[in-house]
Each structure stands twice: as C-alpha cells, then as structure tokens.
Amino acid sequence: MTGTGSARVETLASMRLASSGWHFSRAFVTHVWVLIVAAIAWELIARSANLFYFPPLTTVLEHARQMWFSGPASSGWLTQAFMADVASSLLRVVLGLLVAVVLGVLAGTAIGLLPRLGDLVDPTLQFARSVPPVALVPIFMLLFGIGSEMRITLIAFTSVWPILLNTITGVRSVEPLYHATARLFRIGIRKRLVYIVLPASAPLILAGLRVSTALALIVMVLSEMVAATSGIGYRLMFEQQSCTLANMWACIELLGTSGYLLNAIVVLLEKRLLRWLPTPRE
Amino acid sequence: MTTSSALLEVRELGHSYGRGPGALSILDGIGFEVEKNQIVSLVGPSGCGKTTLLYAISGLLRPSTGEVRLRGTPVRGVPAGLAMVFQDYSRSLYPWMSIERNVDFPLMANGVKKQERRERVSTCLEAVGLAGHGQKYPWQLSGGMQQRGAIARALACRPDVLLMDEPFASVDAQTREDLEDLVLSVRKRFDTTILFITHDIDESIYLSDKVIVLSKSPTFVQDQVDVRFSRERDQIGTRSLPEFGVMRAHIASLIRGAGAHVGGAMVNPA
Amino acid sequence: MAGVVLVLALGELVTRSGAVDPQYVPHVSTVLRRMVELCGDASFLSHTLDTVQAWLIGLALSVVAGVVLGFVVGSNRFVYKSFQALFDFVRPIPSVALIPLGMLVIGQGMQLKLALIVYAATWPMLYNIVSAIRSLDRIQQETARVFHIGRHARFLHIFLPSTLPHLATGIRVASPIALVLAISVEMLGGSRTGLGVWILDANTGAGRADLVFAGTAIAGILGALGNWLLAVAERRLLPWHPSHRSDSTR
Numbered sequence: 001m002t003g004t005g006s007a008r009v010e011t012l013a014s015m016r017l018a019s020s021g022w023h024f025s026r027a028f029v030t031h032v033w034v035l036i037v038a039a040i041a042w043e044l045i046a047r048s049a050n051l052f053y054f055p056p057l058t059t060v061l062e063h064a065r066q067m068w069f070s071g072p073a074s075s076g077w078l079t080q081a082f083m084a085d086v087a088s089s090l091l092r093v094v095l096g097l098l099v100a101v102v103l104g105v106l107a108g109t110a111i112g113l114l115p116r117l118g119d120l121v122d123p124t125l126q127f128a129r130s131v132p133p134v135a136l137v138p139i140f141m142l143l144f145g146i147g148s149e150m151r152i153t154l155i156a157f158t159s160v161w162p163i164l165l166n167t168i169t170g171v172r173s174v175e176p177l178y179h180a181t182a183r184l185f186r187i188g189i190r191k192r193l194v195y196i197v198l199p200a201s202a203p204l205i206l207a208g209l210r211v212s213t214a215l216a217l218i219v220m221v222l223s224e225m226v227a228a229t230s231g232i233g234y235r236l237m238f239e240q241q242s243c244t245l246a247n248m249w250a251c252i253e254l255l256g257t258s259g260y261l262l263n264a265i266v267v268l269l270e271k272r273l274l275r276w277l278p279t280p281r282e
Numbered sequence: 283m284t285t286s287s288a289l290l291e292v293r294e295l296g297h298s299y300g301r302g303p304g305a306l307s308i309l310d311g312i313g314f315e316v317e318k319n320q321i322v323s324l325v326g327p328s329g330c331g332k333t334t335l336l337y338a339i340s341g342l343l344r345p346s347t348g349e350v351r352l353r354g355t356p357v358r359g360v361p362a363g364l365a366m367v368f369q370d371y372s373r374s375l376y377p378w379m380s381i382e383r384n385v386d387f388p389l390m391a392n393g394v395k396k397q398e399r400r401e402r403v404s405t406c407l408e409a410v411g412l413a414g415h416g417q418k419y420p421w422q423l424s425g426g427m428q429q430r431g432a433i434a435r436a437l438a439c440r441p442d443v444l445l446m447d448e449p450f451a452s453v454d455a456q457t458r459e460d461l462e463d464l465v466l467s468v469r470k471r472f473d474t475t476i477l478f479i480t481h482d483i484d485e486s487i488y489l490s491d492k493v494i495v496l497s498k499s500p501t502f503v504q505d506q507v508d509v510r511f512s513r514e515r516d517q518i519g520t521r522s523l524p525e526f527g528v529m530r531a532h533i534a535s536l537i538r539g540a541g542a543h544v545g546g547a548m549v550n551p552a
Numbered sequence: 553m554a555g556v557v558l559v560l561a562l563g564e565l566v567t568r569s570g571a572v573d574p575q576y577v578p579h580v581s582t583v584l585r586r587m588v589e590l591c592g593d594a595s596f597l598s599h600t601l602d603t604v605q606a607w608l609i610g611l612a613l614s615v616v617a618g619v620v621l622g623f624v625v626g627s628n629r630f631v632y633k634s635f636q637a638l639f640d641f642v643r644p645i646p647s648v649a650l651i652p653l654g655m656l657v658i659g660q661g662m663q664l665k666l667a668l669i670v671y672a673a674t675w676p677m678l679y680n681i682v683s684a685i686r687s688l689d690r691i692q693q694e695t696a697r698v699f700h701i702g703r704h705a706r707f708l709h710i711f712l713p714s715t716l717p718h719l720a721t722g723i724r725v726a727s728p729i730a731l732v733l734a735i736s737v738e739m740l741g742g743s744r745t746g747l748g749v750w751i752l753d754a755n756t757g758a759g760r761a762d763l764v765f766a767g768t769a770i771a772g773i774l775g776a777l778g779n780w781l782l783a784v785a786e787r788r789l790l791p792w793h794p795s796h797r798s799d800s801t802r
Contacts, residue, residue, distance in 0.1 A: 034634045035641060053657050120555035127556070130779045131772035132732045134648075134739060134748065138755040138764050143576055177373040183342060184366050185388035185439065195387065199378040218646045218732075225648070226739050226752075233649075237740070240652035252649050259644030276378040278421035 055246045064250035085251075089224065089231040090258060092148060093216050096155025100212055104160045105205060108167025109197065118168065129161035133219050137226050146227045151220065158219045159212040166208030170201025203277065206270045213262045221255060232258075288315035289475050290339070290443050295348035297331075297338055298500075307500035308334050309345070314494050314503060316443065321469055321476040323486035326496030327537050332479045335501065336447050339477070340364055352442065365436035366445040369452060371428045375420045381431040382407070382416030385438050392439075406434040409471060410464060426457035430464065437472060446478045450485070459517050462489055466515060483533050487526060488515060495536045504536050560584075578762040586766035596750060596767070603747040604774070606662060606734045607727075610669025614726055617670060618677020619719070625678065626685030639679075647672035647729075648736050655742050664742045669733045673726035680725070684718030720786045727778050735771065747771055 039057055046056035068086065071079035078087075111118045136154060144150035174197055182192050224233025232251055239248035292314050298307040308331040316322045326332055337343040339350050341360040350357040352364065368374040375384050382403055389399045407416050410430040420428050429449055436444055446465075450458040462485060469476055480486050486493045493507040507529055511520060520526060564580040566572065590596045625635050651668060658664045688711070696710050738748030747767065754763040 032637055034638050038638065053653065120558065123553060123556050124559045126779075127772065127776045130728065130776035131768070132728065132735055132775050134732050134736045135751065135768045135771035135775075137739065138751050139768050142755060142761055142764055175373050177368065177370060178376065180342060181366075181368065181374045184340060184360055184364070185391070185435075186360055186362065187388060187391040191391045195391075196376065199376070202378070214644075214646075218648055221646050222648050222736055222739075225651070236649060236652055240656060243656075245656075248652060252645060252653070255649045256641070256645035259646060260641070263644060276419045276421075278377075 059246050060249040063246040084230050085232045085235045092151045093220050096152045097216050099156035100159040104163030105167050108164045109171050112168040112171025133158040134222050137223050141227055151223050155216045155219050159216040162208040162211040166204045170204035174200045210266050213266050217259050289318045290316040291351040293348055295345050297345045310500040310502045318475055320491045321489050322492045323478045323490040324494050325486045327498050330496050331499050331501045363442035365439045365441035367432045367436050367449045369448040371432045377420050380417050385435045402438045406438045410434045425453050444474050444476045448479050483530055487529050495533055576761055582762050583765045586762050599745055599750040600747050602745040603734050606665040607731050610666050611730045614670045614673035614677055617674045622678045622681025626682035651740050665734050665737045669730045672733045673730045676725040677722040680718045680722030684715040724782045
C-alpha cells in the first residue's frame with residue numbers, strides 16, 4: 001500500500017551517507033595534497049631564493065599575527081589595527097549587502113510580477129549592471145566623500161544587480177501551476193508572495209547573493225585602495241608604498257580568507273534555506 | 283427556469299480562444315449535473331479539452347458561454363467549497379513545504395484556527411494512508427504517495443465538490459488501483475462529491491456512478507452512462523461483471539468513433 | 553527603449569529641481585552634451601583607446617590560457633580533483649588585491665594591465681572549459697563511434713558544438729572582469745594612460761563633475777556594448793543552444 005518508491009529512496013539515501021564517510025577521507029587527501037605541496041614549495045623557494053617580492057609563507061603569517069592577532073586576550077587577541085583595518089571593512093560589506101538584498105528582492109519581486117514594468121525597466125537595468133563597478137568610485141567619491149556612508153552606498157549599489165536580476169528571473173519563472181493551485185485554494189496575493197513566490201525563487205536569489213558577495217568584497221577593496229584613510233584596502237596600498245612586502249602579503253591573504261569565509265556563510269545559508277531541494281544524484 | 287437539486291450543474295458551457303473567423307472552439311455546449319455524494323467521471327479522447335472544462339468549472343477560467351452553478355449559485359471566480367487534485371503533483375505540491383505543511387497551508391491561508399487545522403491535517407493524512415510521513419518533503423516520497431498528499435490537501439478543505447484532473451495518469455498501474463480504491467473510501471468516509479477526469483475508460487466505470495463521455499474538440503457531451511453497480515466495489519470482482527464489459531465497449535466505441543455533432547442527440551446505453 | 557528615455561527624463565527633472573546641488577550632480581542634459589563632446593576630444597579618445605586595447609588583448613589572451621589550462625585540468629580526473637582545492641583557495645583572493653603587488657613586480661604600463669587581466673579573466677574561462685570537458689556527453693561520443701564517424705569529423709561536429717556554449721559563457725563572464733581590471737589598474741596608479749586615469753583626473757583636478765559623470769557614463773556604455781555584442785554573437789552563432797539564462801556567473 002505505501003509506496004515501494006519511498007523505501008527505495010530511503011535506501012539510496014542511507015547508502016550514499018554510508019559510502020560518503022569513506023569517500024570523504026579519500027577526497028580530503030586528493031584535495032589537500034596540492035595545498036600542502038604548494039605551501040611547502042612556497043616556503044622553500046622563497047627562503048632559498050630570498051625573493052624580495054615573495055617572502056616565505058611563515059614570515060607572512062608571522063607578520064599577520066603581529067599586526068592583527070597579538071592583542072590582549074580580553075579582546076580575543078585582536079589588535080586595534082584589526083578593528084580599524086578588518087572589522088570595519090567587513091562590517092561595511094555586510095551592511096552594504098544587507099541593503100542590496102532588501103532592495104534587490106523587493107524591487108525584483110515587483111518588477112518580476114508586473115510585466116509591463118519589467119518591459120519598461122529592462123534596458124535600463126541591463127545598462128546599469130554593465131557599468132564596471134570600479135568606474136563608479138569617482139562619482140561616489142564626488143557625491144559622498146570618502147567616509148563610511150560612501151562605501152556602504154557604493155557596495156550596495158554595485159551588489160544589488162546580481163540579486164535584483166536573479167530575483168526578477170526567479171519570480172518570472174515560478175511554475176504556473178503553483179499559482180493555479182494557489183488560486184484554486186483561494187490563497188490571497190500577499191500570502192502567495194511570502195509562501196510561494198519567494199521560496200520558489202529562493203534558489204536563484206541565493207545564487208545571486210553568492211555572486212554579489214564576491215562583488216561586494218571587490219568593490220570594498222577597490223574603494224579603499226583608491227581613496228580611504230582606513231580599511232584593509234588602504235592598508236594594502238600603504239604596505240605596498242612602504243615596501244613592507246610581508247605585511248602586504250598578509251593583507252592579501254586576509255582578503256582571500258575573508259572572501260572564503262563570506263562565501264562559506266552564504267553557502268551555509270543556502271544549505272539551510274534550501275533543505276527542501278531534492279539532492280542531486282552525482 | 284427549473285431549479286435543480288444537483289450540487290453542481292454545468293449548463294451550455296462553451297469556450298473558445300480568440301475571436302472572429304480564426305477563433306478556436308474548444309468546448310461547445312456542455313451540460314451535465316452532479317448530485318451530492320456522487321462520483322462522476324468525464325472521459326474523452328486525448329486533446330478534447332478536458333482540462334479546459336475542469337478549469338472552467340473550478341472558476342480558474344471564465345468560459346465564453348454558459349454557466350456553472352455550485353449549490354445553485356453561479357460560479358464567478360473560484361468559489362469556496364471546491365478543491366482540486368492536479369495531474370502533475372510534482373508541480374502542484376509545494377516542494378519547499380513538508381507534506382504536512384502542504385496540507386495545512388490552504389487552511390492557514392483561509393483563516394482556520396490552529397487546533398482545527400491540526401485535527402484536519404492528521405485526519406486527512408491518516409485517511410489517505412500517509413500517517414507518519416507528514417514531515418517528509420515531496421521529493422522524498424514516491425509518485426503515488428505524493429498524489430495521496432495532494433488528495434489529503436484537497437480533502438482538508440472539506441470541499442463540497444472535489445475535482446480531480448487525471449490524477450493517476452502519471453502513476454504506475456499497481457499504485458493506480460490502490461489510489462482508485464482510496465477515492466472510493468474517501469467518498470464513503472467524508473461524504474464527498476467527486477468530479478473525476480480520466481482517459482482510462484475502465485477507471486471511469488470502476489469509480490463512478492455516472493460516466494460522461496466527451497467528444498473530440500470542439501467538445502460536447504456525447505453520452506451520459508449511468509453505472510448501476512453498488513457502491514461497494516472491488517477491483518477484480520467489479521471489473522469482471524458482464525455489464526462492465528458492455529459499458530466499456532459502448533464507451534470505447536463512442537470515443538473511438540468520437541463522432542461529429544449529430545444535432546446533440548443522446549444515445550441511450552445498450 | 554521608452555524606458556530609457558523615461559529614466560533619463562526623470563533624471564533631468566530631479567537634477568533641475570534643485571533637490572541636488574548642481575555642482576556635484578550636473579543636469580542630465582549637460583552630461584549627455586559632454587559625452588558627445590568627449591567623443592571628439594583627442595586626449596579622451598586616446599585614453600579610452602588605451603583601455604579598450606588592454607581589455608580586448610587581455611581578454612583574447614585569457615581565452616587562450618583558459619582553453620589550454622582548461623583542457624589540461626578537465627581531461628584528467630586526478631588533476632581535476634587535486635586542483636579543486638587550489639581553486640577554492642586562490643579564487644577568493646580578489647584579483648584587484650594583486651594590483652599593488654603587480655605594480656612592484658612588473659611596474660607600470662600595459663604589461664601590468666595585461667598581466668592582471670589575464671590572471672583575473674582566466675579563472676572563469678578555465679572554470680567553464682573544465683565544466684565543458686567534464687560534461688561531454690559520453691553517449692554522443694559512443695554513438696558517433698558506432699557509426700564510424702572519423703576523429704576529425706567527430707571533433708568538428710560533436711565535440712566543438714557541445715563545447716562552444718561553455719566557451720561562450722566563459723567569454724561572456726570574463727569580459728566585464730577584464731574591463732574592471734583594466735580600469736582598476738589605471739585608477740590605482742598602475743598606468744599613466746587610460747579611461748580610469750582620465751576619470752580620476754577629472755575628479756581630483758579641476759573637480760569637473762560633469763566630466764566625471766560623462767566619462768563614467770562612457771565607461772558604462774563600453775561595458776554595456778561589450779556585453780550586448782557578446783550576447784548577440786552568442787545568439788547568432790549558437791542559435792541551436794537553449795539560451796543561458798540564470799546562473800551565468802558561476
């Protein structure tokens with residue numbers, strides 16, 4: 001009586017889980033050996049050749065520790081410099097992204113649901129998102145100075161496009177039968193938006209968020225490198241101009257790590273919100 | 283104008299797309315009635331606008347001509363008291379909601395109180411045989427179970443009339459028989475009235491009290507066949523009855539021939 | 553089209569209304585006029601040409617690099633798996649963060665621009681080529697072999713058509729990246745010529761807001777033009793392929 005199908009699905013899923021344990025360790029090794037070898041190679045080559053522009057990895061890490069992680073235990077070993085350089089920058093990125101998400105999803109939903117508005121606005125949107133974000137820095141400097149608001153606004157303005165466009169596509173491509181079913185069960189438009197349109201578009205919106213996050217980081221660094229008095233981009237330029245290479249590399253590594261972490265957060269968010277997606281067969 | 287006692291009346295229902303000489307006529311003067319607690323099937327050749335008909339009856343589509351009455355009131359827009367089970371369950375059940383949530387959602391959206399919702403959801407899930415599977419997401423269930431979920435969702439609304447659009451077409455034969463029996467048990471338990479669309483003649487005879495045979499597009503009613511078996515039916519027993527075969531042959535020949543409009547004459551069953 | 557006109561008209565109204573300071577936000581009509589003027593300005597044009605050159609050459613080089621590397625990485629399962637970790641670790645580093653390093657190691661000028669463009673734009677190319685190779689339909693290949701279709705013909709009629717869409721996507725993603733890197737290098741002092749240099753000059757020098765807006769708008773048009781041309785080319789050359797919609801930048 002109950003589907004044999006469901007039993008089959010369960011077995012497959014549990015089989016996959018069991019085998020993945022073994023696969024995990026094997027995959028781990030194949031993945032990581034490159035990194036280990038690369039790290040060792042960097043260390044050895046940099047030490048022996050004594051390249052000025054490429055200090056050894058350990059030196060870079062040591063400088064990074066000195067700059068940012070040698071503070072008092074009370075503040076989690078973070079230094080003042082960390083706060084000024086890193087914390088404030090990342091905070092701006094997060095704020096800018098939040099604004100971008102809210103605006104992007106709201107506007108995207110409206111545009112996606114109103115076809116005439118969409119037709120009207122489409123070409124302008126296509127143009128706006130093709131503007132190279134870096135080219136906007138001078139205008140924003142002109143309009144907002146070089147403080148925090150400028151950065152947050154700039155980040156928001158440039159990061160909104162992937163989210164906005166993906167929201168529009170997502171909303172437009174919601175399965176028509178979802179709407180028909182909702183109309184049949186006499187579900188009002190507001191509930192439809194929140195419980196049907198938004199979740200149905202969530203995969204696309206979150207994919208857009210992933211892209212926007214990478215974009216936001218780039219824009220933040222750029223704006224700080226061009227004109228700023230603090231922040232990690234500013235630090236990067238400063239160290240470059242002082243020719244303190246190890247510090248400069250530390251900044252680069254920090255940026256990479258920040259980018260990685262931000263991306264990981266979004267991926268985690270995706271996993272949590274998109275639990276309901278059928279897991280693909282490899 | 284005679285007022286009918288029927289729960290659902292369809293009168294002179296017609297629908298075409300477009301206007302003028304290029305207009306495509308899909309439905310042409312369809313009329314029938316469904317009494318309370320009946321199961322009525324609509325059978326017809328493929329492409330005969332069955333789904334358009336069901337959409338018109340449910341109020342999702344406004345027909346070009348004719349009208350539909352539910353409990354005597356004309357249908358304009360989707361009326362309260364109707365629920366539908368679609369053929370494509372994978373596109374009708376919401377994938378981001380568990381089965382339980384799917385069943386609960388229309389009730390929540392229409393303001394049913396929490397306590398009552400919980401009761402209805404568990405009753406309906408149990409009635410369709412999904413007790414204990416409520417927490418699962420649709421993709422974790424087989425096709426047959428998903429369709430059961432869709433049926434539970436429709437039932438939870440306590441509809442006057444339950445519409446079913448070829449609900450078992452995408453399901454394997456074994457499961458289909460189980461689901462057909464489920465429909466019968468549901469009618470018995472909940473006193474539901476059911477309008478059922480199918481292309482499977484055997485299924486229509488097995489389930490229904492009345493089979494309405496449709497023609498090719500532009501669709502009209504070729505015949506209405508009363509099924510006089512008792513309501514206690516059995517997959518093997520009922521289907522082996524001689525009258526079953528006779529009705530099947532009759533309906534099949536109508537569909538096979540799928541004749542042109544012959545002045546709307548009704549042919550009595552042999 | 554009407555939408556664009558509407559937006560511009562709206563902008564004109566806002567800038568004329570006095571709600572914003574005309575010294576910082578010039579009238580839309582003024583900006584448009586400047587843009588036209590700049591198209592005849594020799595100095596501006598030479599700067600722009602410099603940027604465009606770097607953009608196009610860099611893009612072409614990154615296509616080559618991406619294809620070659622993509623083949624290497626994509627064809628061998630072990631190589632692919634191994635390099636995934638490398639990708640995941642190096643990719644998050646924003647390419648623009650390497651500009652200061654580049655300035656030290658390579659020095660100013662076109663070489664710097666090209667080097668950074670190639671670095672940044674090769675990643676998406678590489679990613680797409682790898683995915684193209686890994687998704688080669690085995691069944692298509694087998695079918696062809698069963699029908700004794702020769703290697704040469706197989707390459708031309710099966711391999712290429714299934715790889716080209718990925719290549720097209722890669723170029724479409726890499727192009728705006730290349731442009732951004734070119735202008736970024738210019739704005740960070742990595743080059744004496746270029747659109748980025750020009751815009752920054754207009755901003756910091758005389759503080760001519762109308763020129764800044766005009767220059768930026770032209771940069772935007774360049775970007776939009778590039779995207780549009782690529783999209784059109786893709787549609788023309790690959791009409792048989794279902795158009796790529798969402799998820800084009802991953």
